[in-house]
Amino acid sequence: MKKYFKLIALLGIMLILYFVFLRLKPMSEIPEFEYNSINNEIFSNKNIKESDKNIIFLYFSCKCGDCKELINNIDNYKKLLEEYEIILITTEKNIDTIKAFVKVKEIEKLNIPVLIDVNNNFPSDFSLGFSINLPKVLVFDKNGQLIENVNPFTELK
Numbered sequence: 001m002k003k004y005f006k007l008i009a010l011l012g013i014m015l016i017l018y019f020v021f022l023r024l025k026p027m028s029e030i031p032e033f034e035y036n037s038i039n040n041e042i043f044s045n046k047n048i049k050e051s052d053k054n055i056i057f058l059y060f061s062c063k064c065g066d067c068k069e070l071i072n073n074i075d076n077y078k079k080l081l082e083e084y085e086i087i088l089i090t091t092e093k094n095i096d097t098i099k100a101f102v103k104v105k106e107i108e109k110l111n112i113p114v115l116i117d118v119n120n121n122f123p124s125d126f127s128l129g130f131s132i133n134l135p136k137v138l139v140f141d142k143n144g145q146l147i148e149n150v151n152p153f154t155e156l157k
Helices: 001-026 066-072 074-080 095-105
Strands: 033-037 040-043 056-060 083-092 112-118 137-138 146-150
Touching: 056 066, 074 083, 095 112
Parallel strands: 056 083, 083 112
Antiparallel strands: 033 040, 033 112, 056 137, 137 146
């Protein structure tokens, strides 16, 4: 009986370590992901169009002061859209709050996808560890390779 208990405990520890490794392993390319858009459509890594633009993922909260400040300057987005495809992913769960935020910030005019991380999968999907500061900005090249993990947004040139 003790042998089985030890075996089960060992398997449990190995399983926990495996999931910790998956969450902490370094990311080098856009991972597989799937989130709902604010239009209740599924958006995944397969929706990213092939283009000659680099891709910016901005993970934010509608309630975060730094996130609001980052998103406030809509002119930055207009300039960045010339060189980058931008994808916004929010931690907010309330669709009305998100839509109001997008409308006030005039993001809807720029045709930028706004995705909802309902299950808080972004940190694990993008191998960011267990605790991250918001906003989180990740930049990938046109081939989907990680260029840099930027914070704050103003570092983007």
